[in-house]
Each structure stands twice: as structure tokens, then as C-alpha cells.
Amino acid sequence: xxxxxxxxxxxxxxxxxxxxxxxxxxxxxxxxxxxxxxxxxxxxxxxxxxxxxxxxxxxxxxxxxxxxxxxxxxxxxxxxxxxxxxxxxxxxxxxxxxxxxxxxxxxxxxxxxxxxxxxxxxxxxxxxxxxxxxxxxxxxxxxxxxxxxxxxxxxxxxxxxxxxxxxxxxxxxxxxxxxxxxxxxxxxxxxxxxxxxxxxxxxxxxxxxxxxxxxxxxxxxxxxxxxxxxxxxxxxxxxxxxxxxxxxxxxxxxxxxxxxxxxxxxxxxxxxxxxxxxxxxxxxxxxxxxx
Numbered sequence: 001x002x003x004x005x006x007x008x009x010x011x012x013x014x015x016x017x018x019x020x021x022x023x024x025x026x027x028x029x030x031x032x033x034x035x036x037x038x039x040x041x042x043x044x045x046x047x048x049x050x051x052x053x054x055x056x057x058x059x060x061x062x063x064x065x066x067x068x069x070x071x072x073x074x075x076x077x078x079x080x081x082x083x084x085x086x087x088x089x090x091x092x093x094x095x096x097x098x099x100x101x102x103x104x105x106x107x108x109x110x111x112x113x114x115x116x117x118x119x120x121x122x123x124x125x126x127x128x129x130x131x132x133x134x135x136x137x138x139x140x141x142x143x144x145x146x147x148x149x150x151x152x153x154x155x156x157x158x159x160x161x162x163x164x165x166x167x168x169x170x171x172x173x174x175x176x177x178x179x180x181x182x183x184x185x186x187x188x189x190x191x192x193x194x195x196x197x198x199x200x201x202x203x204x205x206x207x208x209x210x211x212x213x214x215x216x217x218x219x220x221x222x223x224x225x226x227x228x229x230x231x232x233x234x235x236x237x238x239x240x241x242x243x244x245x246x247x248x249x250x251x252x253x254x255x256x257x258x259x260x261x262x263x264x265x266x267x268x269x270x271x272x273x274x275x276x277x278x279x280x281x282x283x284x285x286x287x288x289x290x291x
Contacts, residue, residue, distance in 0.1 A: 025057060025059045026054065026057050026059050026060035026061075026122040027054045027057075028052060028053070028054045028055065028060065028063060028120060028121075028122060028132070029052070029053045029054055030050060030051070030052050030053075030065065030118055030120055030134055031050070031051050031053075032048060032049070032050055032051075032136040032137075032138075033049050033050070033051045034047075034048070034049040035047070035048055035049075035138060035139065036049075038139055039139035039140055039141040040105045040138060040139065040140045040141070041105065041140075041141060041143050041226075041227050041228045042105050042106065042107050042108070042109050042140065042141075042142065042143050042144070042226070042228065042230065043105060043106075043107035043143065043226065043228040043229075043230035044105055044227075044228035045076060045102055045103065045104055045105065046073070046102075046103050046105055046138065047100065047101070047102050047103075048067075048100070048101045048102075048103060048116075048136075048138065049098060049099070049100050049101075050065065050067075050098070050099040050100075050101070050118065050136075051096045051097070051098055051099070052065060052084075052096060052097040052099065052120065053095075053096045053097075055084055055095070055096070055097045056095035058086075059122075060122040060123070061086075061122055061123050061124070062083065062084045062085045062086050062122070062123060062124050063083075063084045063097060063120065063121070063122055063123070063124075064081065064082070064083050064084070064120060064121055064123065064124055064125060064126055065081070065082045065084075065097075065099055065118060065119070065120040066080050066081040066082070066118065066119045066120070066126060067080045067101055067116060067117075067118050068080070068116065068117045068118070068119070069103055069116050070114070070115065070116055070117065071106065071109070072105065072106050072109035072110065072114040072116075072138075072140065073103040073104060073105060073106065073109070073114075073116060073138075074103065074104045074106070075101070075103060075104075076102045076103060076104050077102075078101065078102070080101075082099050083124050084097050084124075085124060103116075105140065105228075107228075107230050107232075109140050110140065110142075111140060111141065111142030112139070112140065112142075113137045113138070113139055113140075114137075114138055114140055115135045115136065115137055115138070116135070116136050116138055117133060117134070117135050117136075118133065118134050118135075118136065119131050119132070119133050120132055120133075120134075141171075142169075142170075142171070143171050143226040143227045143228060143230070144169065144171075144226060144232060145167055145169040145171055145173045145224055145226065145232070145234075146167075146168050146169045146234070147165055147166060147167060147168060147222055147234065147236060148165075148166040148168055149163055149164070149165050149166075149220060149222070149236045149238050150163070150164045150238060151163060151164075151213075151218075151238050151239070151240050151244075152164040152206060153245070154213060154240070154242075154245045156245075159189060159210050159211060159212055160208055160209075160210065161186070161208070161209045161210070161211040161212075161213055162206055162207070162208050162209075163178060163206065163207045163208075163209070163220070163238065164204055164205075164206050165178065165196070165199070165204060165205055165206070165207060165222065166202075166203075166204040167199045167200065167201055167202065167203055167204070168202070169201060170201055171201060171226065171227060172198070172199070172200045172201055172227070173198065173199050173224040173225065173226060174197075174198045174224065174225040174229075175195075175197070175198070175223075175224060175225045176195075176196040176197060176198065176199050176205070176222070176223070176224045177193055177194065177195050177196060177222070177223045177224070178193070178194045178196060178207040178220060178221075178222055179192060179193045179194075179220065179221040179222075179223070180192045180193075180209060180211070180218070180219075180220060180221075181219055181220075181221060183218065183219055184214070185213060185214045185215075185216040185217060185218050185240065186211050186212070186213045186214065186218050186240075187211060187212045187213075188209060188210070188211045189210040189211060189212070190209070190210040191209075192209070194207040194208065194209060199224075213240045213242075214240070215240060215241055215242055216239070216240065217237050217238070217239055217240075218237065218238050218239075218240055219235065219236075219237055220235070220236045220237070220238065221233055221234075221235055221236075222234050222235075222236055
């Protein structure tokens with residue numbers, strides 16, 4: 001009986017040793033081989049293709065890979081864990097394991113290079129003792145725009161308040177709108193929203209409002225659609241100072257004065273013409289009477 005127990009114990013030790021040798025011969029390597037699109041756009045999706053090499057070794061007993069997308073991404077219809085049962089070995093063919101993922105890009109993800117992390121190991125389960133991890137770089141382009149806004153003009157005669165908006169970002173935007181929320185420093189007489197349209201990078205446009213502004217800060221809400229058709233809103237503040245627009249009413253009143261002068265001149269001409277015609281008629285009547 002003791003000999004049987006000893007034999008089983010020795011056999012178990014040999015089996016454990018063989019498993020250790022097999023595991024040591026399983027050398028998995030993971031790489032990110034493709035990103036589409038490059039760079040990714042916030043609010044859109046991105047496809048990542050990972051490649052695992054070494055799985056053709058039957059000693060691996062398959063492989064398992066799990067992707068942690070982190071804050072900047074979320075998995076689309078996927079748990080993130082992929083399992084390969086058995087070997088991929090096929091003679092004269094590429095024996096690497098290709099793993100595709102489709103990720104949603106967070107609309108507030110940072111611009112530049114962000115990282116996702118992958119966990120992998122031989123076999124079909126992630127055992128804490130044999131799990132390896134690796135980080136992969138994914139490129140994101142900032143699709144958010146930014147603006148410089150100024151008061152271009154104010155006409156007190158027509159109450160036309162004109163803003164100038166410059167797109168200072170590196171991206172083009174669509175469906176730009178400018179809103180003037182209710183506030184103390186400006187009274188809007190008509191619509192408080194102006195639909196501007198598309199605006200390319202480093203281009204400017206204007207927006208007119210029927211309004212009466214007061215000196216001080218005026219808050220604006222600028223909304224637009226980015227390259228992924230995500231609707232975004234930024235808040236801007238402009239400073240209105242009436243002294244920069246002194247004389248606008250006077251300069252604009254000159255056409256009114258001109259028309260008044262023209263009407264007076266025309267009136268005088270008509271008066272002179274009628275008076276002259278009346279004198280001629282009176283003279284003609286006197287001549288007839290003398291005859």
C-alpha cells in the first residue's frame with residue numbers, strides 16, 4: 001500500500017514538472033497591428049486588431065485574451081474576453097491569432113495618445129499566477145472646436161448687435177448656432193438664437209441680433225456638430241463697451257439728414273414753379289382785361 005502511494009506521489013511530481021516544462025515552452029506575444037480610423041475621433045467608433053503569436057505551440061493549450069478599454073473607450077457589444085481553444089498550427093500558413101475589437105470612443109476622451117490594457121495567458125482561463133499584461137497606444141484626434149468671439153458693431157438706430165466668431169481649432173465644424181441667454185446686460189428684441197451654418201478651421205463669421213446691450217459682460221452659448229456629428233456646446237463671454245461705438249448713430253443719421261435736405265430743396269423748387277406759373281397766369285389775365 002505504501003509503495004502504491006509513493007508511486008502516485010512520484011507520478012504526480014513528474015506530471016507537474018512536465019506541465020511546467022510545457023508552459024515554459026509557451027511563449028505568447030501580443031501586438032496591436034491596426035487601428036481604423038487613425039486617429040480615432042471622439043464620439044465615434046474605432047476598430048482595433050490585435051495579434052497573438054506563439055499560440056501554434058500545442059503546449060499552450062489554447063490562449064485567452066481580455067481587453068480593458070479604460071476611461072476613453074467602451075466595448076461595443078462585447079465582453080472583452082476572447083478564448084482560443086487548442087492550437088492554431090497549420091502548415092505553411094500564418095499561425096498567429098487575430099483578435100478584432102470595435103470600441104466606442106468617449107466624446108470627452110483626451111486628445112493625443114491614450115492607452116488600453118490587455119491581459120493574456122496560455123490555456124482557457126486567466127489564472128492569476130500566469131497572467132501577463134501589456135499596454136497599447138491608441139491615437140485620438142480632438143474633434144472639439146474652440147472660438148474667439150468679439151463685438152464687431154452696434155447700431156443704436158436699428159438696434160443691430162453684431163458678433164464676430166472665429167474658429168481657432170484645427171477642425172472644421174457644422175451647424176454652428178449662437179445663442180444669447182436671458183441676462184441683465186442685453187435685451188433681445190427678436191430671436192435669441194442665430195443659425196450661422198458651417199465654419200472651417202481658422203475662418204470667421206458674423207451673427208446679428210436685434211438687441212439693446214449695456215456696458216459689461218455678455219454671456220453666449222455656441223453650439224456646433226463635430227466631425228463625428230456629436231452636438232457640443234461651449235460658453236463664451238464678450239465685453240461690450242459703448243464708448244467704442246460712440247458716433248455710430250450720428251454717422252448713420254447722415255442719410256436721414258440728406259433725404260430731409262433733398263425733400264426741402266424739392267419742396268422749394270415745386271413752390272417756386274407753382275408761384276411762377278401763378279404769376280404768368282395773372283399777367284395773362286391783366287393783358288386780356290386791358291384789351
